[in-house]
Amino acid sequence: xxxxxxxxxxxxxxxxxxxxxxxxxxxxxxxxxxxxxxxxxxxxxxxxxxxxxxxxxxxxxxxxxxxxxxxxxxxxxxxxxxxxxxxxxxxxxxxxxxxxxxxxxxx
Amino acid sequence: xxxxxxxxxxxxxxxxxxxxxxxxxxxxxxxxxxxxxxxxxxxxxxxxxxxxxxxxxxxxxxxxxxxxxxxxxxxxxxxxxxxxxxxxxxxxxxxxxxxxxxxxxxxxxxxxxxxxxxxxxx
Numbered sequence: 001x002x003x004x005x006x007x008x009x010x011x012x013x014x015x016x017x018x019x020x021x022x023x024x025x026x027x028x029x030x031x032x033x034x035x036x037x038x039x040x041x042x043x044x045x046x047x048x049x050x051x052x053x054x055x056x057x058x059x060x061x062x063x064x065x066x067x068x069x070x071x072x073x074x075x076x077x078x079x080x081x082x083x084x085x086x087x088x089x090x091x092x093x094x095x096x097x098x099x100x101x102x103x104x105x106x107x
Numbered sequence: 108x109x110x111x112x113x114x115x116x117x118x119x120x121x122x123x124x125x126x127x128x129x130x131x132x133x134x135x136x137x138x139x140x141x142x143x144x145x146x147x148x149x150x151x152x153x154x155x156x157x158x159x160x161x162x163x164x165x166x167x168x169x170x171x172x173x174x175x176x177x178x179x180x181x182x183x184x185x186x187x188x189x190x191x192x193x194x195x196x197x198x199x200x201x202x203x204x205x206x207x208x209x210x211x212x213x214x215x216x217x218x219x220x221x222x223x224x225x226x227x228x229x
Binding site: 046097 | 142144151152153154157166167168169202207209212213214215216217218219220221222
């Protein structure tokens, strides 16, 4: 099973700042089958990024993903108040699909 | 706009089973993957398993093998997840998701249901 590690656990920032979230895999993820999800309190997760760098429908361009192999990054260029949430990376290249433990972005 | 609407909260006894439903509107299920994820209180996300009806494929997380069944009913555009031999550690919010298939057996979770709280308690 591919284990995903996310860092930092918590990121304390202010609106307008840049957020950089890291996701590292225990083995290479084939063809960048990596996704990022956002979850706000009391809500279901929602898809942000798939294929490591493709934004999902309706996702603003301040969200960007990059990486390949075992190292991936989600960047939020300028934080908006609605971006404060927990972010999970997930690999779907190898069964069982696995999630990282999440990074909380808070004020 | 695709919406997935799940059935309501459940309280179950240890050793029993639970069946959660997930009905799609604004889109079909049968040409996509159907997958389930759970989240224990205050914890992260855990993948349970998924099926892709048009490819007749299914895969499950190892800790759920033999204890979970995921099915879909084309006539009602509804998916189901049944988990048996429940224990207190299964207390969690269970989410369904419709997956966009990249290639058979590989899909990302594009649309999510609102979640169903399953509480296992004696």
